[in-house]
Amino acid sequence: MIKRIRISFVLLLLIACSCQAQRLENAPITETLVGEGWANNSINTVIFRRNSLDSDGKHQFVAYYDPEGFVVLGKRELSSGAWELNKTGYRGNVNDAHNSISIALDGEGYLHVSWDHHDNELRYAKSKAPYSLELGEKESMTGLGESKVTYPEFHRLPDGNLIFMYRSGSSGRGNLLINKYDTKSKVWSQIHTNLIDGEDQRSAYWQSYIDQLGNIHLSWVWRESWDVSTNHDMAYAVSKDQGLTWEKSTGEKYSLPITESSAEYAWKIPQNSSLINQTGMTADSEGNPYIVTYWAESDVPQLQVIFLKAGKWSKVSPNHRTQTFSLGGGGTKRIPISRPQVLVDDLSGIYIIYRDEERDSKVSMVYQNKSDWTVRDLTGQSVGQWEPTYDISLWKSTKSLHLFVQKVEQIDGEGIAEGKSSPIQVVEINHN
Structure with missing residues (x-):
């Protein structure tokens, strides 16, 4: 009897693991109009954008520019498909695709919003009350290094406090600044x-998780000038004390600031490799970092995942693309x-x-299936020049994937189409 019970328990575990392993591969996809x-x-x-969507287990918030360039905030109960929207009085220079909106909920439910940045003064406000869509007046954070802000991003710490990262300075000559918000003192x-x-010779284009x-994981490529073709190498650092001190994957402490010569390199990548900047990063339950990007090792740029396991950096690639292109020049690219x-x-x-245009520019997911890679399209139609952002907090807590999706145009080098607007949706693959 004991043996039978043990065998049954093992079988149940295997079945449960198998079901979970196929969750994103086979789970139904729903779309919610915002x-x-x-x-x-x-x-x-x-x-x-860090973040386009954020949630706390019960509420989910969203932000976007409407067809007139106003900042719109929205919220819903995660169990509902009905969004409550508020068109704020704040606008952005929507002709520059750098000037995106980033949001985050702090541990007390206040919504923090930063918008409209490309080498200009800080634009930041927070909600008047927890879970409110009404923003207060635009305000300063610290008053330090807030005159030339680009790439603002929020990250919520496990204790509910926030980290805010941004570049101060221009492309090729910028530095990374970090602020921290305390929910008790506000x-x-x-x-x-x-x-x-x-x-003063290059700048770091980073992603963080x-x-x-x-642990705060940070990886970046160096760029020697405004030209994206000068991107090179993938560097790494981690902080285990909420951003105060930083170390290499070996545990060796960095002397700050980190420079090109002192940085740890997860992977060496030469210039003129069509290496893209500002991509994605995550970590497994043991705190091992995973960095995704693309570059060309021959003629065809391929998706690449660089990751740390047992103290060693490794790389895997689906290696499934066939279309060649060369990455170079400045501004927001049409790629x-x-x-x-x-x-x-x-x-x-x-x-x-x-x-990928090879898949008719649909939202796609490529995943490991044993030793092979398989692609699943998550939308039936093209999304134009869309790039993926998702509800990071929700993924961490439930392994449900909620993507911010909108079909958009992008003319190369900050070009602007005319008369274009489109519906914003949340594409969901929910953990049941």
Whole structure:
């Protein structure tokens, strides 16, 4: 009898693991309509939005520019498909696709919003009350290094406090600054004025992720000038004390600021490799980082995942693309493939979310299926020049994938289409 019970228990575990392993591969996809958004460029869908969606287990919030360029905030109960929307009085320069909106809920339910940045003064406000869509007046955070802000992004720590990262300075000459928000005092403080120093010769284009242990993972490519073809190498750092000190994957402490010569390199990648910047990053339950990007090792740029296991950096690639292109020049590019996001499930492996003209520019997911890679399209129609952003908090808590999706145009080098607007949707693959 004991043997039978043990065997049955093992079988149940295997069945449960098998079902979970096929969750994103086979789970039904639903689409929830939010509202109508600006679509003359990719400003609503650029990948460096942190975040386009955010949630706390019960409520989900969204932000986007409407067809007139106003900041619109929305919220819903996660169990509902009905969105409550508020068109704020704030506008952005929507003609520049850099000037995206980033949002985050803090641990007390206040919504923090930063918008309309490309080498200009900080634009930041927070909700008047927890879970409110009404924003207060625009305000400063610390008053330090707030005159030339680009790429603002929020990250919520496990204790409910926030990290705010942004570039101060221009392309090729910028530095990474980090602020921290304390929910008890409701005060921002600056913890780094120059975490990564380009030494006035280059700048770091980063992606970051806070894992479930509270570690802040940071990876970046260096760019030597405004020209994207000068991107090179993938560097890495991690903080285990909420951003105060930083170390390499070996545990060796960094002397700050981190420079080109002092950085740890997860992977060496030469210039002129069509290496893209500002992509996606995640970590598994043990705090091992995974970085997704693309570059060309021969003629065809391929999606690449660089990851750390047992103290060693490794790389895997679906290696499934056939279309060639060369990445170079400045401004927001019109590229056949989007910058990718990466998800990791301890039971079912690696998922890459992206868009590719080879698949008619649909939202696609390529994932490991044993030793092979398989592609699943998550939308039936083209999404134009969309790039993936998703509800990171929801993925961490439930392994449900909610993607912000909108069909947008992007003319190369900050070009603007005319008369374009399109519906914004949340594409959901929910953990049942």
